[in-house]
Structures are given as C-alpha cells and as structure tokens.
Amino acid sequence: MPARCFDAQVFSRTQVADSIQRLTVRWPESVPLPHAGQFCMLRCWEHDEAPLLSRPISIHEVWPTGNDEPICQDGEQLDLVTFLFEVKGIGTEQLAALEAGDFLQITGPAGNGFDFSELDAGAKVALVGGGIGTAPLYQTARELAARGIKADIYYGFRDEPYAMEQYRGHFGTVRVATDSGRVGFHGFVTQMIKPEEYDLVLCCGPEVMMRRVAAMCAEKDVKCLVSLEKKMACGIGACLGCTCKTASGEGKSVCKHGPVFDAKEVFA
Amino acid sequence: MSDLRVDLLGQVLPGPVIAASGTFGYGIEYSEILDLGVLGGVSSKGLTLNPKYGNEGERLLETPSGLINSIGLQNPGVRHFIENELPAMRRALAGTGTAILANLGGGCIEDYEEGCELLCATDVDFIELNISCPNVKHGGIAYGVQAESAKEVVGRVRKVCTKPLIVKMSPQAEDIARMAAACVEAGADAVSLVNTFQACAIDLEKRKPVFNNIFAGLSGPAVRPIALRMVWQAVGAVGNAVPVIGLGGIATGEDALQFIMAGATAVQVGTANFADPAACQRITAEMDAWMDKHGVKSLDEIRGCAR
Numbered sequence: 001m002p003a004r005c006f007d008a009q010v011f012s013r014t015q016v017a018d019s020i021q022r023l024t025v026r027w028p029e030s031v032p033l034p035h036a037g038q039f040c041m042l043r044c045w046e047h048d049e050a051p052l053l054s055r056p057i058s059i060h061e062v063w064p065t066g067n068d069e070p071i072c073q074d075g076e077q078l079d080l081v082t083f084l085f086e087v088k089g090i091g092t093e094q095l096a097a098l099e100a101g102d103f104l105q106i107t108g109p110a111g112n113g114f115d116f117s118e119l120d121a122g123a124k125v126a127l128v129g130g131g132i133g134t135a136p137l138y139q140t141a142r143e144l145a146a147r148g149i150k151a152d153i154y155y156g157f158r159d160e161p162y163a164m165e166q167y168r169g170h171f172g173t174v175r176v177a178t179d180s181g182r183v184g185f186h187g188f189v190t191q192m193i194k195p196e197e198y199d200l201v202l203c204c205g206p207e208v209m210m211r212r213v214a215a216m217c218a219e220k221d222v223k224c225l226v227s228l229e230k231k232m233a234c235g236i237g238a239c240l241g242c243t244c245k246t247a248s249g250e251g252k253s254v255c256k257h258g259p260v261f262d263a264k265e266v267f268a
Numbered sequence: 269m270s271d272l273r274v275d276l277l278g279q280v281l282p283g284p285v286i287a288a289s290g291t292f293g294y295g296i297e298y299s300e301i302l303d304l305g306v307l308g309g310v311s312s313k314g315l316t317l318n319p320k321y322g323n324e325g326e327r328l329l330e331t332p333s334g335l336i337n338s339i340g341l342q343n344p345g346v347r348h349f350i351e352n353e354l355p356a357m358r359r360a361l362a363g364t365g366t367a368i369l370a371n372l373g374g375g376c377i378e379d380y381e382e383g384c385e386l387l388c389a390t391d392v393d394f395i396e397l398n399i400s401c402p403n404v405k406h407g408g409i410a411y412g413v414q415a416e417s418a419k420e421v422v423g424r425v426r427k428v429c430t431k432p433l434i435v436k437m438s439p440q441a442e443d444i445a446r447m448a449a450a451c452v453e454a455g456a457d458a459v460s461l462v463n464t465f466q467a468c469a470i471d472l473e474k475r476k477p478v479f480n481n482i483f484a485g486l487s488g489p490a491v492r493p494i495a496l497r498m499v500w501q502a503v504g505a506v507g508n509a510v511p512v513i514g515l516g517g518i519a520t521g522e523d524a525l526q527f528i529m530a531g532a533t534a535v536q537v538g539t540a541n542f543a544d545p546a547a548c549q550r551i552t553a554e555m556d557a558w559m560d561k562h563g564v565k566s567l568d569e570i571r572g573c574a575r
C-alpha cells in the first residue's frame with residue numbers, strides 16, 4: 001500500500017520527561033491505520049523552511065487497538081495515533097512546540113512494521129528496547145496483547161526511564177535497566193534477557209545493543225527482529241538514501257523494506 | 269485555467285513539470301500522494317546496464333536550503349527495470365499522457381550503448397542520458413566535464429538510440445555553452461540541466477569527510493540561481509535548435525516560471541519532492557495560478573521572454 005501525504009490535527013502534546021515528548025494526532029478516516037513498527041515522516045514547518053527534510057518518527061500507540069474503549073468527541077469516534085520522540089535538533093524542536101489544534105504534515109504509514117502474524121496465542125515474545133528505541137515497542141506490545149500474547153519487556157535507559165507507567169497491567173514482566181544504576185538493574189538489558197526462553201525477540205535501540213541482542217539470539221537459534229534507523233529523505237522508497245546491506249549483498253531500503261528486518265538478514 | 273501542456277519533441281505532455289531522476293523512484297511510490305496525470309513526465313532512477321549497490325557509508329546530508337547526496341546510482345539494472353519497474357510505471361501512469369523518461373547512466377561507453385539498445389526496444393518515451401558518471405577510459409574524468417568526451421559518448425549512443433534522446437548535463441562542465449553545443453552536434457534531440465553540483469562536507473568529530481567518496485552532489489534551492497544561469501547559457505547556445513529542460517532547486521511555481529522565461533521548454537523537480545511529496549503537483553498549480561493572474565494563456569507566450 002503506497003504511503004499517503006496528508007495534514008493531521010494535533011489532539012494533544014505533552015512533555016513526558018526531560019526532552020521526551022508525546023504527540024497525539026487525529027488520524028484521518030481515509031488513511032489506513034498504521035501498525036506497530038511502521039513510522040511516518042513528520043513535518044510542521046513549511047516546505048520552504050528549514051530543515052529541508054521531514055523527520056521519521058515511529059508509531060508509538062494506535063488507539064483503538066483490540067478492545068480499547070473508543071474515544072469520542074462530539075459524538076464522533078476518534079482514531080488517535082501517538083508518537084513518542086526525543087528532542088534532538090531543529091526538526092524535533094519544532095515538533096515539540098506543537099499544541100492541540102495545530103496541524104502537521106504526515107507522510108505514511110511508511111515501512112513494513114513488525115510481523116507476528118505467524119505466532120500462536122501461546123507464543124513467548126520478548127521486547128528489547130534501548131532509550132528512545134522503546135518508542136515503537138509500546139504499540140507492538142499492545143498489538144501482541146490484542147492477540148492474547150503477553151510480551152515480556154526488557155528496556156534499558158541511560159539514567160531515568162520514561163513512558164513506563166503505561167506498561168502496568170496488560171503485559172508480561174517488565175524489567176528495566178539503567179546504565180547509571182539509578183533505577184532497576186544496574187547495567188545493560190543484554191545482561192537480563194535469556195533469549196532461549198522465547199520464541200521471538202523484537203528489538204529496537206542503539207545499533208550496538210541490537211547487534212548484541214541479535215548475536216545472543218543467533219547463538220540460541222531464536223528468531224530476532226530488529227528495527228533499523230537511517231537518515232531518510234523521502235521515507236517511501238524513492239531516493240535510495242537509506243539503503244542497508246543484506247546478507248545476500250543486496251541493498252534494501254530501510255524505509256520501504258524495513259525498518260524491521262530479521263536480524264540475520266542485516267547483521268552479518 | 270491556462271494551457272500548461274508542453275510539446276516536447278512531438279509528444280504533447282500534460283504539464284511542464286517532470287519529476288527528476290533519483291528523487292521520485294519510479295513514480296509508483298507517489299501514486300497515492302498526488303495525481304501523476306498532471307506531470308509532464310517521470311524520469312526513472314538512473315539505470316545502469318548491470319545492477320549497482322551504490323555507495324557505502326553516508327548517503328545523505330542536509331545543508332542550508334540544500335541536500336548533499338552520495339547514492340552512487342543504486343539501481344536494479346536495465347534488464348530488471350524493463351521486466352519489473354517499467355510495467356509497474358506504465359500501470360501507475362495508465363490513462364495519463366505522462367511520459368516515461370528512462371534515465372541511463374553508465375560506466376563505459378559500451379555499457380551505455382547496450383543499455384540504450386535494450387531500453388529502445390521498450391515503450392519508454394524518452395532516453396535521458398546522464399553523462400555525469402565517471403569515465404574509466406578517460407582517467408576518471410566525467411564525460412560531463414569536457415565537451416570532447418561528451419561528444420564521443422553522445423555520438424556513440426545516438427547511433428543505437430531509436431528514441432528521442434535527451435542528454436542530461438552536469439554543472440561541472442568546463443563551459444556550459446560549449447558542452448550544450450557539443451551534445452547537440454553529436455545528435456542530442458534535447459538537453460536537460462543541471463545535475464547535482466560537486467560538493468563536500470567534513471565530520472568534525474571524526475575529522476574525516478562525511479562521504480566515503482569525499483565529494484558528493486549538492487541539490488535543492490541552494491543551487492537554483494546558479495542552475496538558472498546555466499540554463500540561460502544553454503538556451504543561448506542551443507535553444508534555437510533543440511528544447512532545453514531546466515532544473516536545479518525548483519521548489520515553487522515562481523521558480524519554475526523563471527526557468528521558462530529563461531527559455532526552458534519544460535522543467536524538472538527533484539529535491540523539492542522530499543520537502544513536499546506533492547511538490548510536482550503544487551508547482552504545476554502555482555504556475556497555473558500565476559499565469560491566470562497575469563492573463564497568460566499558454567507557456568509559449570512567456571517562454572524565453574526574459575531574454
């Protein structure tokens with residue numbers, strides 16, 4: 001399904017932690033709802049304003065998913081899509097200044113997302129995230145929960161975890177590690193997870209972390225899906241700026257064939 | 269509504285805006301974003317005879333009002349294009365008059381010739397020959413720099429090319445007017461310019477160039493005034509003989525009209541597609557609005573009027 005490009009209205013925007021923002025938009029009915037692991041190119045500045053390129057941000061939450069209580073406004077049921085992002089520079093700074101009622105341009109849904117269609121209800125799944133890489137894993141956990149799968153969560157943060165309250169209740173065990181030891185386990189997520197306990201490991205975070213998790217999974221012959229990050233110009237497979245090398249030597253576009261790949265395909 | 273149609277070498281295009289090579293995929297990606305039927309054409313990603321992975325390392329860098337890219341002609345090869353992407357392009361453009369330009373890059377002259385022969389056996393409307401690629405036989409200097417080497421490659425390709433042949437010029441050409449004249453003498457039916465400008469960036473933390481090839485191509489609004497000057501020169505040199513297609517940094521209808529007033533027959537839009545995926549359609553509408561407002565009925569009325 002080729003991506004669309006449309007203006008969406010901000011439903012809410014809140015600061016979750018130091019430099020971490022939560023942005024919820026009203027998703028238009030005419031556009032298919034996105035899935036866990038997909039992303040959108042966001043832009044809330046004019047085409048002739050800096051920065052030149054729109055910014056890729058993952059889907060953090062789609063409401064409603066599964067049996068979620070629908071949210072209604074003026075008798076109308078709303079489809080809400082939330083992004084969780086870290087303010088890094090000129091693009092995300094402008095996104096962080098959006099207020100309810102403002103409009104932004106969205107190109108998407110883009111990418112393939114996490115595919116867990118082959119999992120049966122009893123499957124054991126682990127979600128491993130690092131820092132802002134945890135963003136796409138929340139909707140992943142929600143879609144898994146809607147299929148009766150309570151995923152175990154392993155998240156690593158530098159110092160202070162964020163956006164964790166929402167994991168209470170619906171999911172499997174939640175384990176948090178911090179580099180500083182301030183909260184949870186003092187160390188890296190890779191020291192907490194035992195891949196052999198799982199049928200599938202889904203991972204998003206810094207590349208060093210994903211490579212380590214992928215290697216641990218490969219050792220125990222556990223399937224591992226990773227979500228890659230690359231600079232992107234078009235976000236829809238047109239510019240070939242985001243190519244990654246696959247095991248066969250063939251180049252694949254992270255924005256179109258990914259961002260989610262089987263770790264074996266992209267980490268040789 | 270003004271008449272925005274353009275006659276390009278006998279083919280009537282629905283609009284003056286052609287999506288530039290390498291920035292619009294094969295058009296298919298944009299099929300749900302804009303009405304492909306308003307475009308004059310879609311230029312394919314640069315094709316080479318054999319598949320190419322493209323460059324390793326960084327491929328994109330934003331600069332003020334610009335973009336530096338080092339894609340390195342990643343493409344599936346001419347044969348794969350003919351069997352897969354071309355039919356998909358045709359399907360996406362079915363029922364429109366939007367032309368398909370097969371943008372052909374190459375390493376050596378023999379590859380250009382063979383690629384061109386294969387493409388001429390298909391239903392593509394135009395061959396757009398990209399001569400900005402490194403020329404192995406001429407010591408790594410691009411065909412697009414010296415008029416003499418351009419003449420050689422264009423002449424050889426002309427012999428096997430049965431389609432209208434557009435030669436896409438590099439802004440690195442030593443002398444734009446001479447280069448345009450050389451391409452036309454060698455048999456080009458039209459020229460398009462400009463391709464990207466050779467540029468460079470250095471990563472302070474790594475104390476190394478950002479791009480593995482050190483130099484990479486700059487495009488976007490930053491280059492527009494220089495591109496316009498070069499299009500002006502090309503029109504001066506060959507405009508009486510062949511159509512000139514102008515591009516480089518066009519992001520609005522007003523930008524596009526400047527190229528038309530400089531004498532361009534049609535324009536192409538590249539980098540602007542990234543800032544606004546519907547740019548080609550918006551720019552066409554903005555040209556239309558300006559013309560309406562100024563009582564201009566067709567592009568012929570204003571083409572070259574600034575000269």
Ligand SMILES: Cc1cc2nc3c(=O)[nH]c(=O)nc-3n(C[C@H](O)[C@H](O)[C@H](O)COP(=O)(O)OP(=O)(O)OC[C@H]3O[C@@H](n4cnc5c(N)ncnc54)[C@H](O)[C@@H]3O)c2cc1C
Pocket residue numbers: 039051055056057058059084085086087088089090091092093132135136228229230231232259
């Ligand atoms: C598929 C995908 C999904 C993403 N999802 C999220 C998300 O859910 N939440 C989130 O906070 N971030 C996400 N990112 C990263 C986000 O796109 C970048 O942090 C953002 O583009 C930075 O823009 P900026 O203008 O604020 O920073 P800039 O001023 O452009 O740069 C600040 C720093 O960010 C780096 N950067 C710039 N663009 C990218 C990029 N595309 N990817 C990685 N680093 C980049 C720069 O190299 C620089 O070090 C995602 C990236 C991709 C490719």
Ligand SMILES: Cc1cc2nc3c(=O)[nH]c(=O)nc-3n(C[C@H](O)[C@H](O)[C@H](O)COP(=O)(O)O)c2cc1C
Pocket residue numbers: 239241288289290291313314315335337339341371373398436462463464486487488489491515516517518536537538539540
């Ligand atoms: C990411 C990217 C890829 C490109 N790939 C090609 C290519 O394959 N062949 C080609 O002839 N030009 C290629 N170009 C050049 C454009 O077609 C165009 O000539 C140039 O970018 C100037 O126009 P613009 O400023 O409107 O982008 C590419 C440009 C960009 C930004």
Ligand code: FES
Pocket residue numbers: 231232233234235236237238239240241242243253254255256
């Ligand atoms: S960002 Fe353009 S192809 Fe992926």
